[in-house]
Amino acid sequence: MHKRQLDDLALFGGKPLFGELRHVGRPNIGDRDRFMQRVEEMFDRRWLTNNGPNVVEFEEKIAALTGVPHVIAVCNATIGLELVFRALGLKGEVIVPAFTFVATAHALNWLGIEPVFCDIDPSTHTIDPAAVEKLITPQTTAIVGVHTWGRVCDTEALAEVAGRRGLRLVYDAAHAFACGHDGVMVGSFGDAEVFSFHATKFMNSFEGGAITTRDPVLADRIRRMRNFGFSGLDSVASAGTNGKMTEISAAMGITSLESIDTFISVNKRNYDQYSEAVASVDGLKLYELPLEGLTNYQYVVIEVDKARTGLSRDEITEILFSEGVIARRYFFPGVHNMEPYKSRSAGNAPRLPITDALVGKVLQLPTGTAMSEADIAATTDLLRYIIENHAPIADRLRVRHMAS
Ligand code: T4K
Secondary structure: OOOOOHHHOHHHOOOOOOOOOEEOOOOOOOOHHHHHHHHHHHHHHOOOOOOOHHHHHHHHHHHHHHOOOEEEEEOOHHHHHHHHHHHOOOOOEEEEEOOOOHHHHHHHHHOOOEEEEEOEOOOOOOEOHHHHHHHOOOOEEEEEEEOHHHOOOOHHHHHHHHHHHOOEEEEEOOOOOOOEEOOEEOOOOOOEEEEEOOOOOOOOOOOOEEEEEOOHHHHHHHHHHHEOOEOOOOOEOOOOOEOOOOHHHHHHHHHHHHOHHHHHHHHHHHHHHHHHHHHOOOOEEEOOOOOOOEOOOOOEEEEEOHHHHOOOHHHHHHHHHHOOEEOEOOOOOOHHHOOOHHHHOOOOOOOOHHHHHHOOOEEEEOOOOOOOHHHHHHHHHHHHHHHHOHHHHHHHHHHHHHHO
């Protein structure tokens, strides 16, 4: 349904574009019959969790796909990050981007480690190695990079800084399963990497994650810590937690893996369609993924240049919401502006000009197998209509906001 006049917009009384909401992060679901069969087999075995056969198979399949020898499946990526940080013995300060999901910093904070927020590169949205260097103090024990939107961090520069300054290097690879750079798959960079298989990720296990490392000693320690520190039936060798993945999650993970090529090709088709449509809308810029890299295309990210669109990112978001397009503002307002970090740094806020500018203009649009080509065409037509008619829309929004 095309919008032809302002009154067609749902915000001003028209019928919403979508009756059923279109979300960022609508789960991709693989072969349901195969999943149900795995669940039946699981019940027959009466083995529901604690390193069962599905978890072992899932780990083996991730190892084969990433080329990393040690894979430890976990209940979610947040616990995965905590396990890695604890197993590496991190303490003091750890440098981390503020442009990330809050879990990256919370995993440090939960262990009593101070996240020190670093700025990013404006074109890649990943941590800026030059900015990292300036934040290193005698208390720094590690750097945590985030492969934001599946874009591999500048791993060479980060490895160089970490090596020279004697720091550990960990990657939050929550967005970057099946991504790679220069022929190397994500999973093998740094001391360890952590994937997320949360329902909203392009490849899911309901909740879940996986830690990958090339270090056998670290892998053993993490495996033990995932299971309360148990090293045998009644022997506990270290502190630990419960980070285990359940069998039903692993069944979903394996089933998702079997459809991974379809998920990626649908995401790529969506990305290309958005890319072509957005290119002709003044003031919108699609975040470009590297052509030479291997990626999963799971996020469609645009930047809004208000000087050209005439409407702010938040005004555009408000209109999209009313039309049933639940676009997201990840990672607004930046982790440094969330609690407990904001209050802690009161009066001494970190200087993060690139992050601060980006959180005000970035927007993620719905993609994945739940979005049809017609849905994307309708969404981009709507964006074009909004921006072409920004002046009268802005007037109406002003009146509306004054009245409320
Ligand atoms: N590091 C990074 C860089 C991350 O992005 C994340 C998670 C993590 C670490 C931690 O990973 P995990 O511990 O979660 O494994 C969502 C996800 O919950 C979160 O996993 C993800 N990043 C983040 C970027 O997005 P929310 O709170 O914004 O959205 P949520 O989960 O409510 O769902 C988003 C939309 O998806 C909703 O509008 C509805 C839709 N949805 C969601 C679920 C769960 C569905 O349609 N079906 C569903 O089953 O965090």
